[in-house]
Amino acid sequence: MSAxxxxxxxxxxxxxxGWSCVGLAGAVAWGVLALSRGERVSAVWLVxxxxxxxxxxxxxxxxxxxxxxxxxxxxxxxxxxxxxxxxDYEPTDRRVLLGHHFAAIAGAGPLVxxxxxxxxxxxxxxxxxxxxVIFAGAVQDMVVLFLSMRRDGKSLGQxxxxxxxxxxxxxxxxxVLAIMIILLAVxxxxxxxxxxxxxxxxxxIAATIPIALFMGVxxxxxRPGRVVEASGIGVALLLGAIVAGDWVxxxxxxxxxxxxxxxxxxCLAGYGFVASVLPVWLLLAPRDYLSTFMKIGAITxxxxxxxxxxxxxxxxxxxxxxxxxxxxVFSGSAFPFLFITIACGAxxxxxxxxxxxxxxxxxxKESQVRMIGYGAMLMESFVAVMALAAACVLDPxxxxxxxxxxxxxxxxxxxxxxxxxxxxxxxSPEQLHAAASAVGENTLVARTGxxxxxxxxxxxILSTFGGASMKAFWYHFAIMFEALFILTTVDAGTRVGRFMxxxxxxxxxxxxxxxxxxPGIWLSSALxxxxxxYFLYVGATDPLGGVNQLFPLFGIANQLLAAIALxxxxxxxIKSGKLRWAWITGLPLAWDVAVTFTASWQKIFSxxxxxxxxxxxxxxxxxxHAGKVLAPAKTPAAMxxxxxxxxxxxxxxxxxxxxxTIVIANAAWVCLRAIRxxxxxxxxxxxxxxxxxxxxxxxxxxxTSGAGGVGPxx
Amino acid sequence: MTxxxxxxxxxxxxxxxxxxxxxxxxxxxxxxRREHPGAPAPSRREYERDRARHRExxxxxxxx
Numbered sequence: 001m002s003a004x005x006x007x008x009x010x011x012x013x014x015x016x017x018g019w020s021c022v023g024l025a026g027a028v029a030w031g032v033l034a035l036s037r038g039e040r041v042s043a044v045w046l047v048x049x050x051x052x053x054x055x056x057x058x059x060x061x062x063x064x065x066x067x068x069x070x071x072x073x074x075x076x077x078x079x080x081x082x083x084x085x086x087x088d089y090e091p092t093d094r095r096v097l098l099g100h101h102f103a104a105i106a107g108a109g110p111l112v113x114x115x116x117x118x119x120x121x122x123x124x125x126x127x128x129x130x131x132x133v134i135f136a137g138a139v140q141d142m143v144v145l146f147l148s149m150r151r152d153g154k155s156l157g158q159x160x161x162x163x164x165x166x167x168x169x170x171x172x173x174x175x176v177l178a179i180m181i182i183l184l185a186v187x188x189x190x191x192x193x194x195x196x197x198x199x200x201x202x203x204x205i206a207a208t209i210p211i212a213l214f215m216g217v218x219x220x221x222x223r224p225g226r227v228v229e230a231s232g233i234g235v236a237l238l239l240g241a242i243v244a245g246d247w248v249x250x251x252x253x254x255x256x257x258x259x260x261x262x263x264x265x266x267c268l269a270g271y272g273f274v275a276s277v278l279p280v281w282l283l284l285a286p287r288d289y290l291s292t293f294m295k296i297g298a299i300t301x302x303x304x305x306x307x308x309x310x311x312x313x314x315x316x317x318x319x320x321x322x323x324x325x326x327x328x329v330f331s332g333s334a335f336p337f338l339f340i341t342i343a344c345g346a347x348x349x350x351x352x353x354x355x356x357x358x359x360x361x362x363x364x365k366e367s368q369v370r371m372i373g374y375g376a377m378l379m380e381s382f383v384a385v386m387a388l389a390a391a392c393v394l395d396p397x398x399x400x401x402x403x404x405x406x407x408x409x410x411x412x413x414x415x416x417x418x419x420x421x422x423x424x425x426x427x428s429p430e431q432l433h434a435a436a437s438a439v440g441e442n443t444l445v446a447r448t449g450x451x452x453x454x455x456x457x458x459x460x461i462l463s464t465f466g467g468a469s470m471k472a473f474w475y476h477f478a479i480m481f482e483a484l485f486i487l488t489t490v491d492a493g494t495r496v497g498r499f500m501x502x503x504x505x506x507x508x509x510x511x512x513x514x515x516x517x518x519p520g521i522w523l524s525s526a527l528x529x530x531x532x533x534y535f536l537y538v539g540a541t542d543p544l545g546g547v548n549q550l551f552p553l554f555g556i557a558n559q560l561l562a563a564i565a566l567x568x569x570x571x572x573x574i575k576s577g578k579l580r581w582a583w584i585t586g587l588p589l590a591w592d593v594a595v596t597f598t599a600s601w602q603k604i605f606s607x608x609x610x611x612x613x614x615x616x617x618x619x620x621x622x623x624x625h626a627g628k629v630l631a632p633a634k635t636p637a638a639m640x641x642x643x644x645x646x647x648x649x650x651x652x653x654x655x656x657x658x659x660x661t662i663v664i665a666n667a668a669w670v671c672l673r674a675i676r677x678x679x680x681x682x683x684x685x686x687x688x689x690x691x692x693x694x695x696x697x698x699x700x701x702x703x704t705s706g707a708g709g710v711g712p713x714x
Numbered sequence: 715m716t717x718x719x720x721x722x723x724x725x726x727x728x729x730x731x732x733x734x735x736x737x738x739x740x741x742x743x744x745x746x747r748r749e750h751p752g753a754p755a756p757s758r759r760e761y762e763r764d765r766a767r768h769r770e771x772x773x774x775x776x777x778x
Contacts, residue, residue, distance in 0.1 A: 096729065100733065104775070106777070169766065224758050224762040225735070231734065234727055258743050280770045285769060353775045354777055357775055489778060498773075509767055
């Protein structure tokens with residue numbers, strides 16, 4: 001009976017009519033997308049279908065969850081109010097917090113997964129992105145945010161330990177660290193594939209480092225704290241660096257910036273180490289500002305581009321790879337592999353770490369979890385829909401020439417053209433050559449990882465603004481912002497990983513946990529960087545194609561983390577006597593477990609060497625014993641690499657699966673006890689304290705911000 | 715029309731200040747004056763250094 005004022009508002013005929021129109025528009029758009037075959041379908045239908053569905057979901061489903069299952073109480077003080085210290089805890093305007101939360105959850109992930117999933121056509125990916133976010137991803141984010149907010153902003157690992165048990169807690173903690181390592185490696189691999197042998201791209205990304213350093217010095221010594229000013233200068237310099245990249249590309253400097261994948265791996269690992277040990281103000285913080293501003297700008301531009309130009313899809317609605325499982329980009333059929341390839345944008349376990357980190361400590365009113373948790377995830381999903389649209393406006397021949405592994409496509413445009421024909425699509429060597437030179441690159445063959453494909457798609461859409469001569473600029477603009485997002489995640493992730501590792505090592509040997517002890521910082525940074533650096537190196541040199549091999553591992557890891565988060569949500573719902581509503585997180589959990597466990601099972605036990613890691617190992621090891629070399633490997637050494645890599649990947653997969661099984665088993669036991677127990681099991685919620693903020697405001701959604709209330713007049 | 719435009723620009727200015735952390739210092743000074751009247755508020759430089767030091771030991775996750 002709390003401040004649910006907004007929920008008690010009367011439905012007026014106007015609102016019924018309005019919502020009926022939204023529903024109708026969405027339904028018509030879905031109809032066009034699903035039923036069109038062989039006709040030209042405009043990307044606008046995709047946008048309308050997605051936005052219509054999001055609006056309905058946010059207005060009805062999210063509100064239903066909030067009212068029935070979460071029951072927030074705006075008269076209860078949030079940790080931001082109770083513990084306000086102006087540093088970690090501070091009541092923040094909901095729109096500002098939405099921006100912060102969105103910037104923290106969205107990065108390159110929603111831009112990459114949908115592009116890879118486009119090998120199955122635009123329809124399966126669209127359905128999963130939209131349905132996944134509404135029923136799973138946004139629900140997870142919102143409920144985890146709510147639970148953490150009720151527990152003073154505790155982390156996912158801490159909550160699992162307190163609400164499920166010590167065994168589950170330790171398993172969750174280890175999985176989080178392991179999953180983060182794989183995530184960083186795969187993201188870094190995308191950067192390596194986008195920059196390899198591209199002097200233009202490499203120069204403009206390299207330029208972000210001195211630009212960030214300059215901003216750091218500016219904010220520290222010249223004009224302390226003037227972030228908007230410094231970011232404005234930074235963004236201008238960044239755009240200048242993209243333009244200058246063209247000049248570098250055609251100058252004597254080009255060879256200095258033409259780097260092989262292996263060299264880039266060492267550059268990135270070195271950079272990751274330096275970024276982790278340098279003071280935050282010098283490199284990490286300014287890069288974070290740049291990345292946030294570029295994120296908002298680039299995403300707005302992408303949405304405007306799709307809406308204004310209304311491009312048509314050249315990809316099929318559903319390709320044969322969806323059922324055959326023989327796609328070159330990633331192996332396996334749509335179930336389960338489509339659902340792990342698109343993680344960010346539909347359901348991403350990693351968000352649970354953000355939703356149980358900074359955001360819950362800043363929420364002003366409990367009811368705002370809907371806007372911030374559910375709403376921000378809908379926005380990320382929309383980014384994923386845009387990325388899917390950008391990939392599907394490309395000619396399928398070009399798409400497969402860019403995304404199939406190098407081993408399959410061969411070294412030249414001629415071999416690539418033949419390989420694409422073999423896959424059932426067509427592109428001539430001349431067309432391939434022309435596509436590359438239009439965006440100022442030497443080649444587009446086997447530029448796997450999704451970033452270059454998205455960049456070509458975006459350059460095609462955005463060249464409406466500024467003509468074909470601007471294509472190369474837009475391509476490198478897109479590469480630049482994707483690499484910038486990824487490097488920001490790598491910086492921050494290495495640092496977070498370092499703190500987690502220091503914490504764990506501190507249990508064994510005390511001095512390791514001291515945050516100011518330099519050798520401890522260096523050692524733990526080096527360990528984290530070498531861990532992801534190893535997988536990055538493996539990915540960059542894998543004869544079978546690193547993205548093809550590692551991306552499923554990344555997707556499964558991310559979704560397994562979601563399984564842990566949804567398990568926590570379901571357990572707490574049951575423990576707090578809401579068994580009736582446990583399906584809200586229980587159904588997405590069941591689906592997620594079905595997907596990830598099937599995918600892991602196939603990755604471990606499938607007899608098909610394209611899918612199963614151990615079957616792959618067996619095939620190559622047997623051939624090696626017989627003295628044979630199997631394509632795409634060319635030498636016995638490459639054969640050894642395949643055997644080693646598939647063993648490591650298979651063992652890692654099995655470890656992840658085991659850890660998550662432990663968490664779920666522990667939770668199942670707790671749930672069973674809760675259902676059988678005559679009284680409610682104790683929860684680790686913080687005690688009720690009456691709120692002194694915005695009494696009588698009802699909706700808890702106010703204009704003024706912070707203690708100073710410097711918001712604009714209403 | 716101009717009224718709407720001015721309001722939109724004011725909102726944008728306020729929003730950029732809030733989201734970037736530019737406005738954090740002003741808020742801190744307000745808070746300081748309320749809680750410790752009489753004591754001099756820290757200068758912007760001191761405040762930003764404290765904030766950077768805090769950030770040093772509290773890394774925040776960024777997702778993909």
